[in-house]
Amino acid sequence: MLAYGELLAFDRMAADARLAPDLHRRAALSSMAGVEIANYNRLAARLAALGADPEQAMVPFVEPLREYHDQTEPKDWLEALAKAYVGDGVADDFFREVAGFLGSPDRELVLDVLHDTRYDEFACAEIRQAIAEDPTVANRLSMWSRRLVGEGLSQAQRVAAERPALAMLIIEGTGDQAGVMALLKRLTTAHTTRMAELGLNN
Amino acid sequence: MLAYGELLAFDRMAADARLAPDLHRRAALSSMAGVEIANYNRLAARLAALGADPEQAMVPFVEPLREYHDQTEPKDWLEALAKAYVGDGVADDFFREVAGFLGSPDRELVLDVLHDTRYDEFACAEIRQAIAEDPTVANRLSMWSRRLVGEGLSQAQRVAAERPALAMLIIEGTGDQAGVMALLKRLTTAHTTRMAELGLNN
Numbered sequence: 001m002l003a004y005g006e007l008l009a010f011d012r013m014a015a016d017a018r019l020a021p022d023l024h025r026r027a028a029l030s031s032m033a034g035v036e037i038a039n040y041n042r043l044a045a046r047l048a049a050l051g052a053d054p055e056q057a058m059v060p061f062v063e064p065l066r067e068y069h070d071q072t073e074p075k076d077w078l079e080a081l082a083k084a085y086v087g088d089g090v091a092d093d094f095f096r097e098v099a100g101f102l103g104s105p106d107r108e109l110v111l112d113v114l115h116d117t118r119y120d121e122f123a124c125a126e127i128r129q130a131i132a133e134d135p136t137v138a139n140r141l142s143m144w145s146r147r148l149v150g151e152g153l154s155q156a157q158r159v160a161a162e163r164p165a166l167a168m169l170i171i172e173g174t175g176d177q178a179g180v181m182a183l184l185k186r187l188t189t190a191h192t193t194r195m196a197e198l199g200l201n202n
Numbered sequence: 203m204l205a206y207g208e209l210l211a212f213d214r215m216a217a218d219a220r221l222a223p224d225l226h227r228r229a230a231l232s233s234m235a236g237v238e239i240a241n242y243n244r245l246a247a248r249l250a251a252l253g254a255d256p257e258q259a260m261v262p263f264v265e266p267l268r269e270y271h272d273q274t275e276p277k278d279w280l281e282a283l284a285k286a287y288v289g290d291g292v293a294d295d296f297f298r299e300v301a302g303f304l305g306s307p308d309r310e311l312v313l314d315v316l317h318d319t320r321y322d323e324f325a326c327a328e329i330r331q332a333i334a335e336d337p338t339v340a341n342r343l344s345m346w347s348r349r350l351v352g353e354g355l356s357q358a359q360r361v362a363a364e365r366p367a368l369a370m371l372i373i374e375g376t377g378d379q380a381g382v383m384a385l386l387k388r389l390t391t392a393h394t395t396r397m398a399e400l401g402l403n404n
């Protein structure tokens with residue numbers, strides 16, 4: 001799931017780079033896309049080392065992730081940045097939690113490929129500056145972010161329903177249903193903090 | 203020019219990866235795009251070290267290269283591969299010739315960032331296999347390649363006319379007009395050889 005997520009992140013950042021208002025920002029986002037594809041290659045190599053065919057392993061996640069992205073196509077540069085920061089932020093927090101249930105070397109690999117903070121700093125700075133220049137942007141991006149989280153949750157429920165092994169990993173990792181609820185609470189709190197940092201309303 | 207070419211090559215390969223018939227090929231082309239953006243970063247760093255603003259240095263080449271790509275938008279996976287192999291093949295040969303006129307470390311840097319052979323082998327194998335499966339593909343891709351070279355030459359003449367310093371570098375590097383003609387002859391011969399290797403008619 002993470003491997004396919006990286007392949008998609010590459011694809012999306014490369015496409016979003018075209019929305020960049022100048023060559024400098026375009027090169028910056030393109031370079032970040034380059035990091036995603038390098039991460040993909042590390043995960044694919046690990047899947048192959050475990051005896052799995054990376055392509056086969058990724059197939060179940062193609063459809064839910066496509067749905068998510070089809071439903072949340074950014075229509076400008078700021079929406080693209082907010083999607084990468086807010087949407088990927090929730091996803092990364094989730095993967096970090098799951099990494100804690102894995103043994104070495106998978107735990108370290110997952111933590112290592114999660115988005116580096118360079119991108120977050122870049123996206124945050126761009127969004128804050130846009131809000132400073134035009135405060136109405138905050139309202140538009142707040143609504144956009146709520147839509148991102150709603151679509152994300154909807155696809156996550158679908159994946160959990162179709163992949164009982166993944167759902168079990170999380171239930172066993174957290175201990176019980178109360179553990180799952182605590183995990184969801186941590187994800188929600190982190191998301192609210194990220195939104196507040198951007199000057200957006202949850 | 204080469205820096206902007208790398209940024210565009212990244213952009214194009216990333217977009218073409220979406221045309222890939224399966225996840226394996228998509229990941230392969232995406233990874234090659236990752237190499238292009240790493241090359242871009244090396245060239246931009248060198249421009250900055252020379253005291254130039256990379257963005258300003260690239261601006262004159264944005265329009266001619268955009269025109270070339272707008273006029274040669276691949277409509278399927280094979281056209282995308284042929285464009286990268288045939289079109290970039292001519293461009294790479296040209297940059298290799300120009301590299302010979304430069305001193306260190308620019309000569310080595312340019313030679314180093316030119317397309318690695320991994321991509322050529324990949325594109326060649328895909329095109330040859332497609333022709334083996336359907337011989338009519340050869341005719342279609344031959345016509346496509348002639349169009350690529352025609353559009354490329356047209357934009358190259360435009361750049362040469364607008365950038366006398368670049369034209370002078372080539373004339374001084376080759377020695378005289380006869381030297382320029384000999385350079386063009388080498389580019390043409392190499393292009394004909396590449397076409398023949400693919401099973402295409404020049």
